[in-house]
Amino acid sequence: MPHVQGIVETALYASDLPRAAAFYQRVFGLDKLLDSDKLIALNVADRSVLLLFKQGATARSATLPGGTIPAHGADGPSHFAFAIAAGEVPAWREHLQREGVPIESEVTWPGDALSIYFRDPDGHLGELLTPGFWRNY
Structure with a gap:
């Protein structure tokens, strides 16, 4: 069996992306890897990424040039x-x-x-x- 090497990303869903990112940057010193209107990605100890998605922004699949990201989210x-x-x-x-x-x-x-x-x-x-x-x- 092939081996999983770790967890790369953890996703949270935020009602206010700038507020959520500011919290994690201020309290935990996480720096931004990506900043868009639907997603802010933060570096966690150079080993993993905390993804902050705008709540509801991922409720539908997203088609990109390289393929489709399936819908996801949490209540x-x-x-x-x-x-x-x-x-x-x-x-x-x-x-x-x-x-x-x-x-x-x-x-x-x-x-x-x-x-x-x-x-x-x-x-x-x-x-x-x-x-x-x-x-x-």
């Missing part, structure tokens, strides 16, 4: 997790507070991993996760 809040170093948890708490991002919850997991949960401007549930939760992280 309601989605969830994603950013990897953080265990030693940076206090710094992340302080940073979120300074940026006006309320911490919704924290969970200490068996194996000493820690999750810090927050919401983005569209209500998506973000998580900052330290190593030790999954056997591969």
